[in-house]
Amino acid sequence: MQENKFRYIDREKSWLAFNARVLQEAADETVPLLERLRFLGIFSNNLDEFFRVRFAAVRRLSLSGQSGEKLLGGISAQQLVKEITEIVIKQQAESLKILQIIENKLKEENIIIVEETEVLPEHVEFIKNFFIQKVSPELVTIILNDLAEFPLLKDTAGYLAIRLVMKPEEKSKLLGLVKPKKDIRYALIEIPKTINRVVVLPSIEDKQYVMLLDDVIRYNLESIFNIFDYESISSHMIKITRDAQLDIDSDMSKSMMQKIATSVKDRRVGEPVRFVYDKTIEKDTLEFFLTRMGIDASDSIIPGGRYHNRRDYMDFPNLGRYDLLYKQNTALPVPDLSLDGSILNKIAQKDYLVYAPYQTFAYLIKFLREAALDPKVTTIKITLYRLANNSQIISSLINAAKNGKKVTVQIELQARFDEASNISYAEQLQTEGVHLIFGVKGLKVHSKICYVERIENSKIKRYGFISTGNFNESTARFYTDVTLFTSHQKILKDMSKVFDFFDINYRLYPYKHLIVSPHYTRTKIVKLIDREIFNAQLGKPAYIDLKMNSLSDFLMIDKLYQASNAGVKIRLQIRGICSLIPKIKGMSENIEAISIVDNYLEHARIFIFCNNNDTEVFISSADFMTRNLDGRVEVTCPIYDESIKKQLIDTFEVGWKGNVKARLHSEKLDNLYRERKANEPIFRAQQETYNYFNTITKNS
Secondary structure (H helix, E strand, O other): OOOHHHHEOOHHHHHHHHHHHHHHHHHOOOOOHHHHHHHHHHHHHHHHHHHHHHHHHHHHHHHOOOOOHHHHOOOOHHHHHHHHHHHHHHHHHHHHHHHHHHHHHHHHOOEEEEOHHHOOHHHHHHHHHHHHHHHHHHOEEEEOOOOOOOOOOOOOOEEEEEEEEEOOOHHHHHOOOOOOOOOEEEEEEEOOOOOOOEEEEEEEOOEEEEEEHHHHHHHOHHHHOOOOOEEEEEEEEEEEEEOOOOOOOOOOOOOHHHHHHHHHHHHHHOOEEEEEEEOOOOHHHHHHHHHHHOOOOOOEEEEEOOOOOHHHHHHOOOOOOHHHOOOOOOOEOEOOEOOOOOHHHHHHHOOEEEEEOOEOOHHHHHHHHHHHHOOOEEEEEEEEOOOOOOOHHHHHHHHHHHOOOEEEEEEOOOOOOOHHHHHHHHHHHHHOOOEEEOOEOOEEEOOOEEEEEEEEOOEEEEEEEEEOOOOOOOHHHOEEEEEEEEOOHHHHHHHHHHHHHHHOOOOOOOOOOOEEOOOOHHHHHHHHHHHHHHHHHOOOOOEEEEEEOOEOOHHHHHHHHHHHHOOOEEEEEEOOOEOEOOOOOOOOOOEEEEEEOOOOEEOOOEEEEOOOOOOEEEEEOOOEOHHHHHOEEOEEEEOOOHHHHHHHHHHHHHHHHOOOOEEEOOOOOOOOEOOOOOOOOOOOHHHHHHHHHHHHHHHO
8 A cells, every 4th residue: 555645635735726726717818807807806715714724724733743644644734834835825926927917908908907106187086085985984094113012913804014214303414414214114004894895986988997995095195194204105915814713612601602702703813824915015014014913934924916805806896898707697497396386396296406506596495485484384494504695594484483383493603704694693593483503512514404394184294405505595606506305205204313413412313315424424435335346346337426525535535546446437526625646557547536617616516326327326515524524414315316316417427528627636736627639529517517407498
């Protein structure tokens, strides 16, 4: 057996390779210009979250004095911190080059991004008025030199570091000092988050102008600091990223909501893990801030460009230029499943699959709204992880409670960066009489399930849905996820046991159909792989097709290596982290792995096992990560309806044929695009998936 470091790719570097694929989309000239800006924003936002969580965890390990090689798959934490910083510096430099190219292309389209030194006379009054009326009241400006304690900089907020060189005092001139010591003062201006970062200026003839809020502030520095007698002033952007790990105390007198709320507040004083600065900043200014903030070599210090927080480009205004955006496909209906009639009556007859965003997410809202009003429905139970702002899911559940239904909601208060939102929703639900469950100690609840009981002919009839993604109508517009609607009584009986586990979690519940983490998923998946190995050894058909977000669990990777060596053909569509190394002779030569990064975020988890051509198909909330297999409540559901099974197999094949946005996973982490053969037509997997469902709709 090969050594660890030759068997796995470090998951943090694999994640950075995924983010590099996002950056590739920003660089791709076939992607519409404003979408390229959006991908730059996604790249930046991803990097912020990476440092707040993943890098922070590695840094903690490195500072503990432990090498962490076993945990990290063969590399020490100290070395990994160094390598991550080097990779990010290169990616940041690349992103700046791409941004410059995009800005030049926008100019060709008569969209000009104006800096403070390029303001046209026609815009002066608008910018000054905008600053006085909108920006100035929101500004927080701090003079730093005489402060005994340096102010606490907010996590991922943008700041302008100001350097004021004061004029020599008259006393120095009278004494004849030719070069009196310069009096330099430093200040901070926090860039307000309450104002849109991109300010649209008045158009002039056929040209459109925009200005970043940073530059609006720079343009008005004189009015901010006019009480100081300075000879020069400069400003450079800085940003700090803090460790966002929640440290939940063990005080038994506090509720779980109180503990999470306290931990979220404590994030603001988390240890700094990354400091990004404008690389043109003066040396003395940089040293002043690093020293006063206690930033040292154990942190990631990254030189960047003039602007940080480029995540704000995700909300860059479209300026009415729809020709510079992707053409949006209209979400399709599911054949024979009307939004006008009773959805419960339809589900009573057969199972249905919704594949968002190709098909409309509105069916989930329709299901809950109908259940909330139906006099025969007595009980609704649901797990919630990430929710939309002004969630229709929440309003439907509150409506159900007001109609006398027994509503039980398991809401995950530790959903990363959604904690505050979920606490707020939990308080709303509690006020309306909804029974809340806050999960199981030590386990996040990541399952996506909904269970309904309805009285029919004096008996309880069960209905429900199981999904691979969050019940979030906002992200459902650009996350690809599958949801199964079913009245299969045995599957739903298993689902009721999941909710029983939330209430009485010291009991081990047996499941006949669902595969549930943390107790059963690993062992069941291993058995399914072992069956393929056994069939391959007997010369029978044997293959495994897996679609998921991440694959990083070493034991599961080893099992797939074993299957490969037994002759099982394995195809992997892994959007994000892939610690498995495919196509290595004697280890993984029968494994191919691709990643699709395109207009939508690939989020569905679909598992397909040959089973000697009696194919078994599952959908799941779980990736093959240790946390999903052993540390969370996850639900994997078998698909019994043959037409739905065919749809899932077909859509996997469509994804596999992709030759435009598909990259190859490899040991080199080089993100090479899958090679298109000579005369092979372009096959863009996401568009072809839409076309697949559109054909089904037209033929129904």
